[in-house]
Amino acid sequence: MSVERHSLEAPPELVARRRRGKVFQYLCLSATLVGVVTLVVLLADVLIDGVAWLTPTFFTEFPSRIPARAGIKSALYGTVWLMGLCALISFPLGVAAAVWLEEYAKKGWLQTVIQTNIANLAGVPSIVYGILGLAVFVRWMVPFTGGRSVISGALTISLLVLPILIIASQEAIRAVPGSIREASYGLGATKWQTVRHHVLPNAMPGILTGTILALSRAIGETAPLIMIGALTFIAFVPDGPRDQFTVLSIQIYNWASRPQPEFQHLAAAAIIVLLMLLLSMNALAIWLRNRHHREW
Amino acid sequence: MRHSISVLAGAAFVTAMACGGGGEQAADGGTLSGAIEIDGSSTVYPISEAMAEEFQIANPETRVAVGVSGTGGGFKRFCAGETDVSNASRPIKDEEAAECRANGVEFTEVRVAWDGLSVVTNPANDFVQCLTTEELKRVWEPGSTVDNWSQVRSGFPDKPLTLYGPGTDSGTFDYFTEAIVGEEDASRPDYTASEDDNVLVQGVQGDPGALGYFGFAYYEENADRLKLLGVDGGTGCIQPSVEAIESQTYAPLSRPLYIYVSDRGLAKPQVEAFVEFHLQEGADLVRSVGYIPLQPEQYAEELAKVRQLASGAAETAPAGEAPVDEAPAGEDTTAVQ
Numbered sequence: 042m043s044v045e046r047h048s049l050e051a052p053p054e055l056v057a058r059r060r061r062g063k064v065f066q067y068l069c070l071s072a073t074l075v076g077v078v079t080l081v082v083l084l085a086d087v088l089i090d091g092v093a094w095l096t097p098t099f100f101t102e103f104p105s106r107i108p109a110r111a112g113i114k115s116a117l118y119g120t121v122w123l124m125g126l127c128a129l130i131s132f133p134l135g136v137a138a139a140v141w142l143e144e145y146a147k148k149g150w151l152q153t154v155i156q157t158n159i160a161n162l163a164g165v166p167s168i169v170y171g172i173l174g175l176a177v178f179v180r181w182m183v184p185f186t187g188g189r190s191v192i193s194g195a196l197t198i199s200l201l202v203l204p205i206l207i208i209a210s211q212e213a214i215r216a217v218p219g220s221i222r223e224a225s226y227g228l229g230a231t232k233w234q235t236v237r238h239h240v241l242p243n244a245m246p247g248i249l250t251g252t253i254l255a256l257s258r259a260i261g262e263t264a265p266l267i268m269i270g271a272l273t274f275i276a277f278v279p280d281g282p283r284d285q286f287t288v289l290s291i292q293i294y295n296w297a298s299r300p301q302p303e304f305q306h307l308a309a310a311a312i313i314v315l316l317m318l319l320l321s322m323n324a325l326a327i328w329l330r331n332r333h334h335r336e337w
Numbered sequence: 338m339r340h341s342i343s344v345l346a347g348a349a350f351v352t353a354m355a356c357g358g359g360g361e362q363a364a365d366g367g368t369l370s371g372a373i374e375i376d377g378s379s380t381v382y383p384i385s386e387a388m389a390e391e392f393q394i395a396n397p398e399t400r401v402a403v404g405v406s407g408t409g410g411g412f413k414r415f416c417a418g419e420t421d422v423s424n425a426s427r428p429i430k431d432e433e434a435a436e437c438r439a440n441g442v443e444f445t446e447v448r449v450a451w452d453g454l455s456v457v458t459n460p461a462n463d464f465v466q467c468l469t470t471e472e473l474k475r476v477w478e479p480g481s482t483v484d485n486w487s488q489v490r491s492g493f494p495d496k497p498l499t500l501y502g503p504g505t506d507s508g509t510f511d512y513f514t515e516a517i518v519g520e521e522d523a524s525r526p527d528y529t530a531s532e533d534d535n536v537l538v539q540g541v542q543g544d545p546g547a548l549g550y551f552g553f554a555y556y557e558e559n560a561d562r563l564k565l566l567g568v569d570g571g572t573g574c575i576q577p578s579v580e581a582i583e584s585q586t587y588a589p590l591s592r593p594l595y596i597y598v599s600d601r602g603l604a605k606p607q608v609e610a611f612v613e614f615h616l617q618e619g620a621d622l623v624r625s626v627g628y629i630p631l632q633p634e635q636y637a638e639e640l641a642k643v644r645q646l647a648s649g650a651a652e653t654a655p656a657g658e659a660p661v662d663e664a665p666a667g668e669d670t671t672a673v674q
Contacts, residue, residue, distance in 0.1 A: 103390075103393075105390055106383065106386050106387050106390060106626065188419065270404060270406075272404065272405060273376075273402045273403055273404040273405070274382075274385070274386045274389055274390075274401075274402070274403035274404075275402055276389065276390060276393050276401070277393070277400040277401075284400075285372075285400075285402045
């Protein structure tokens, strides 16, 4: 029947419906292209602007009011410090929270409240974390953090990435099949042994992927760091977590806001460096995911 | 399955450690070391940035951090004892000084440069030589609808008026609005705004009906492409010039720029050295970032004041030192120099 129907001339309303379908398809395509083309134009613009300024001295010099001798040394060190400390702080906290929520917490109102709050916190604008960081880490915890220091920044950024990290880790832990846990219990393992030897190892690729993606979101954060006072001229490298710092995103902001065109080129060059860092972190995440991906 | 956790956790740990261990031991060298905390005005920031950069090149062991919290934000931190030096584009307010005193922060005001503002038109404009502050206010105040030169002053020709000025992030904007409109940051919004003074210069240059304002340094660089107006603040028309700005006869659009130094800060050798560097080697740097340096004798005066305080701070505990604005100038200060 239907074969005969198809061989017939299509009725006009069907043609119109198909045309509408096509229109919708192209609308969606152009919506996709808006984003992609903008990104390509932006990248091309930044590359043209900045590539010539990516000299070796750009990495070894401190910022300067004279464009020719300006570099990103302090910003690069600051970013690495910040991300390193942030990983050290947020990774154990996030994984432990996810383990508790998935493996230990009893289903009930408490767990629901916590879970809802974590989901909401993931959507809080980053400037709010900046205000919190200023009040708690910079002002209140001065004796410990030393004020506007790397550790204050890392703690603030850790708060920012924690919700994302917890949710990603929870998903990774949930993806470990229950049969594995049951087999472990069946062999007489305790809960701790099961988590330690079976759940976490199997969830780890997913957890690490989530961690790296969360950190790569944090690496470009500017607003909360400006809030806690990292918008400063810094021509030294932090010696410890209680030293002052600046980061790439802030250095970019600083240069981009200056009138002289040379500083725009410097900003573009710094953007390229930041993008490279970000893309390599994302590549690492994808590699980890693919390498350890397994079907159950 | 067992190996995966150790390998991956190990990898994560190594990555984190590699990230964390980024510190670098500075080479041994200079005698001065330690931190200098500076914050405050964005107008003074270019001067401090230049000073900090050159000072650290000369004293690689020191660590100078220069923030930009604005004059008021800077004083807040300064009076809480968080900073050694506070940059200011206006004198400290009484409330701020009281706050400092309440926290036991004694301080000294040090002038470091002069800043002036130029009001300019297109060189083809032949009917205006001078504007009064009231006329400027009428043009620039919020809600102003003046869009023709004939509305500025009766007798001016019927020509469209277009406005050019710095954007709201600019210290020049704060200063102009405060001095002309009477309230900081109160300005009509419908003008061509740019943080880039070069854009403003080009705009005024290409627009016969233009009226604009920006830092005096930018006028000087582009004097052949602009027409400079005098400003009448009630005492007659004054053309801005280096001399008129220094002597503050070009009022109200010239002002001194300050740094405030706490006694506790001055007691630290690196801070004292930094302030002295400001006053001894600063003139060229001030000029290079577009401001007008003090006269040599004014620098000497400020330097004598700082040295006297610093030696006092070293001998006795820093107490009871009232903020001195104008130290007695004269032969004895040059003797110190």
